[in-house]
Amino acid sequence: MNYITIALAKGRLAKTTMGFLKEIGITCPEMEDKTTRRLVFTNEDLKLKFFLAKPSDVPTFVEYGAADMGVCGRDTILEENRDLYEVLDLGVGKCRMCVCGPAEAAERLRHHELIRVATKYPVIAKDYFYNKKHQTVEIIKLNGSVELAPIVGLSDVIVDIVETGSTLKENGLRVLEEICSLSAKIVVNQVSMKMENERISRLISDLRDVVREK
Numbered sequence: 420m421n422y423i424t425i426a427l428a429k430g431r432l433a434k435t436t437m438g439f440l441k442e443i444g445i446t447c448p449e450m451e452d453k454t455t456r457r458l459v460f461t462n463e464d465l466k467l468k469f470f471l472a473k474p475s476d477v478p479t480f481v482e483y484g485a486a487d488m489g490v491c492g493r494d495t496i497l498e499e500n501r502d503l504y505e506v507l508d509l510g511v512g513k514c515r516m517c518v519c520g521p522a523e524a525a526e527r528l529r530h531h532e533l534i535r536v537a538t539k540y541p542v543i544a545k546d547y548f549y550n551k552k553h554q555t556v557e558i559i560k561l562n563g564s565v566e567l568a569p570i571v572g573l574s575d576v577i578v579d580i581v582e583t584g585s586t587l588k589e590n591g592l593r594v595l596e597e598i599c600s601l602s603a604k605i606v607v608n609q610v611s612m613k614m615e616n617e618r619i620s621r622l623i624s625d626l627r628d629v630v631r632e633k
């Protein structure tokens with residue numbers, strides 16, 4: 420039997436996913452060692468391998484078949500735009516992708532002025548402004564602490580994830596437009612779905628039952 424390899428987004432989502440898997444009888448004791456710096460873990464009995472990747476790289480590992488399946492946020496799936504199957508919403512990590520900024524920016528947005536948009540998600544921002552709103556904007560890619568951009572005058576607005584809204588509030592910003600809702604998803608490699616259909620489908624359907632009960 421071949422291994423089924425699952426790419427997990429390092430951090431809280433990996434832990435939540437392992438919690439779901441535990442409920443369907445899938446564990447990986449090797450992963451429970453808090454001190455380990457290892458990235459790949461195996462359950463020989465179940466012929467499963469797990470690895471921890473940077474969240475934004477999960478779709479890449481899955482598209483190329485380095486992982487048969489992966490768990491990552493919809494933000495990453497949309498931004499990476501990879502060829503893969505999106506098979507199950509885990510219903511966790513719920514948040515929103517929004518256009519945010521100071522209150523004054525609302526007018527400029529409304530009048531379709533040429534504004535500057537700072538974001539970690541240039542693909543999502545471009546798709547929203549160009550294809551949905553038909554508005555020309557200048558997109559500036561940042562790698563984090565995006566809320567800084569309108570505060571220090573780098574951009575008029577940002578496109579970013581809003582979860583509780585506290586980061587915005589504490590920095591004098593607000594949601595101006597909502598782009599889409601986000602949550603954690605299971606993605607599957609297209610070839611693996613055919614080659615290992617039985618095992619992968621069973622895993623997904625068992626997980627679907629766990630998610631439904633939440």
Ligand code: PRP
Nearest residue numbers: 563564565579580581582583584585586
């Ligand atoms: C994310 C996001 C926001 C914040 C939203 O940042 O980019 O900054 O969380 O959460 P809130 O609405 O609950 O305040 P993250 O912590 O991932 O760090 P980053 O600034 O490096 O992107």
